[in-house]
Amino acid sequence: MKKFAFVLSLFVLIPLIFVGCGQENEMALSNYFLNLEYQEESHTLNGSEMVEYVNSSDNMLTYLCFHLYPNAFREGQENSIVTVASRDKAYPNGLSYGDISVNKVSSEGEDLVYEICGDALNILKITLKKELYPDESVKININFAVKLANINHRLGYGNGAINLGNFYPVACVYEEGIGFMTSPYSSNGDPFYSDVANYSVSISYPEKFLLASSGQVLSEKCQDGLKKAQIEGKKIRDFCIVLSDKFKTVSSKCGNVNINYFYYNDPSPEQSISIASKAVETFNNLFGMYPYTVLNIVETNFLNGGMEYPNLVMVSDDLKSSADYSYVIVHELAHQWWYGVVGNDEYNHAWMDEGLTEYSTLLFYKENSDLGVKFEDLVSSANKSYKLFVDVYTRVNGKVDTSMDRSLAKFDTEPEYVQCTYTKGVLMFNSLRETVGDKKFYKALKDYYKRFSYKNASPADMIASFSSSTGYNLESFFNSWLNGEVKVL
Numbered sequence: 001m002k003k004f005a006f007v008l009s010l011f012v013l014i015p016l017i018f019v020g021c022g023q024e025n026e027m028a029l030s031n032y033f034l035n036l037e038y039q040e041e042s043h044t045l046n047g048s049e050m051v052e053y054v055n056s057s058d059n060m061l062t063y064l065c066f067h068l069y070p071n072a073f074r075e076g077q078e079n080s081i082v083t084v085a086s087r088d089k090a091y092p093n094g095l096s097y098g099d100i101s102v103n104k105v106s107s108e109g110e111d112l113v114y115e116i117c118g119d120a121l122n123i124l125k126i127t128l129k130k131e132l133y134p135d136e137s138v139k140i141n142i143n144f145a146v147k148l149a150n151i152n153h154r155l156g157y158g159n160g161a162i163n164l165g166n167f168y169p170v171a172c173v174y175e176e177g178i179g180f181m182t183s184p185y186s187s188n189g190d191p192f193y194s195d196v197a198n199y200s201v202s203i204s205y206p207e208k209f210l211l212a213s214s215g216q217v218l219s220e221k222c223q224d225g226l227k228k229a230q231i232e233g234k235k236i237r238d239f240c241i242v243l244s245d246k247f248k249t250v251s252s253k254c255g256n257v258n259i260n261y262f263y264y265n266d267p268s269p270e271q272s273i274s275i276a277s278k279a280v281e282t283f284n285n286l287f288g289m290y291p292y293t294v295l296n297i298v299e300t301n302f303l304n305g306g307m308e309y310p311n312l313v314m315v316s317d318d319l320k321s322s323a324d325y326s327y328v329i330v331h332e333l334a335h336q337w338w339y340g341v342v343g344n345d346e347y348n349h350a351w352m353d354e355g356l357t358e359y360s361t362l363l364f365y366k367e368n369s370d371l372g373v374k375f376e377d378l379v380s381s382a383n384k385s386y387k388l389f390v391d392v393y394t395r396v397n398g399k400v401d402t403s404m405d406r407s408l409a410k411f412d413t414e415p416e417y418v419q420c421t422y423t424k425g426v427l428m429f430n431s432l433r434e435t436v437g438d439k440k441f442y443k444a445l446k447d448y449y450k451r452f453s454y455k456n457a458s459p460a461d462m463i464a465s466f467s468s469s470t471g472y473n474l475e476s477f478f479n480s481w482l483n484g485e486v487k488v489l
């Protein structure tokens with residue numbers, strides 16, 4: 001059944017050869033060494049960071065830029081963190097603020113000149129002592145302190161747990177022809193963009209807490225009421241920690257992957273861990289193997305359904321049913337493939353990971369039809385929801401912008417962002433599958449995963465990769481969906 005106005009004639013049926021970055025030699029990765037101390041009474045995290053930054057660009061660099069995401073939680077920035085409609089849910093105990101202060105920046109024992117810039121003080125710009133040429137590395141030490149807000153968000157403390165997401169200075173991605181990508185925070189979406197790196201992290205915290213984190217915990221020792229954990233994460237693009245004294249745990253294994261569920265409110269944790277295991281198995285088969293040995297699912301105080309980090313996904317403690325837990329867990333786990341291993345600029349091209357992840361969630365239910373959630377119903381519901389959005393916006397505003405490839409700042413409302421990114425993403429990838437057929441579609445997903453593992457893909461990379469794998473020039477197909485020409489029938 002053809003649901004969309006788009007037809008096959010937009011394809012140019014010529015064989016294509018992919019000339020993307022799949023054939024490159026393995027790039028040297030930057031290394032982060034973090035030494036952290038969490039102080040419960042003041043809700044602060046003191047940190048020293050040593051980054052061995054590798055210049056993987058083709059340009060000589062005289063300065064480096066790092067994101068200071070915690071400064072988005074400062075007073076006056078509430079609108080950048082959550083929409084007005086979500087404010088009560090985010091701040092159950094009233095407005096609360098946090099920030100990051102940088103106390104010292106040095107290299108090899110010498111102080112470096114730095115400034116904190118950007119409209120929201122969101123960027124740390126460090127002037128290097130000498131030019132950094134391509135493939136060279138430099139060691140940078142940054143001493144910082146993060147004050148946490150009382151907020152149900154990626155970074156902050158709530159009634160259930162302490163979320164440490166995007167808490168440390170992380171290097172901005174350098175794009176050829178543009179420079180450092182210094183996008184600010186946004187209440188829409190996940191405003192992040194980073195390169196894969198290696199992490200070695202030690203953290204001390206009150207011993208009553210259990211720790212869930214990215215990477216692999218190598219050791220945990222208790223002394224004088226404190227625990228000290230040593231953690232290592234190889235080839236991951238971010239590092240997240242959640243602490244809680246409420247956690248219970250249940251674990252399972254899928255191949256050589258240890259899956260751990262840290263929970264305190266989920267009414268059916270056994271069902272949730274079973275779904276997680278099925279999701280890893282399903283996505284291993286559909287896209288390619290999950291390349292790490294640990295995967296932590298963490299229930300926590302988070303205002304939206306869930307949030308993805310490498311080897312760790314947050315699941316909101318506010319979900320209403322076990323079906324909701326299942327759906328959110330599957331969606332967040334799909335992000336391990338689309339965001340975690342294959343990265344993209346989530347600020348400027350959110351549809352790339354969110355659209356494909358949401359469609360992957362539907363594919364999970366397609367592959368696991370015994371779970372009683374019908375794939376066809378999910379597609380039909382996406383179709384109805386998107387059409388309703390177009391109808392309502394057209395009626396109220398006289399027009400509707402349905403383009404997908406915009407920065408988070410260019411979506412006027414949260415529903416507009418969700419419909420154009422997730423829902424329309426589902427419809428686009430489903431249309432692609434129906435048009436090229438299952439065999440070519442799944443080959444394209446597997447090839448895309450393989451070609452861009454541990455890298456960042458651009459929209460042009462994705463289109464070129466899918467075109468090469470299917471043998472069709474899909475440029476017009478993608479562009480007509482992305483720029484809003486396609487009318488959903």
Ligand SMILES: [Zn+2]
Binds near residue numbers: 331357
């Ligand atoms: Zn998502």
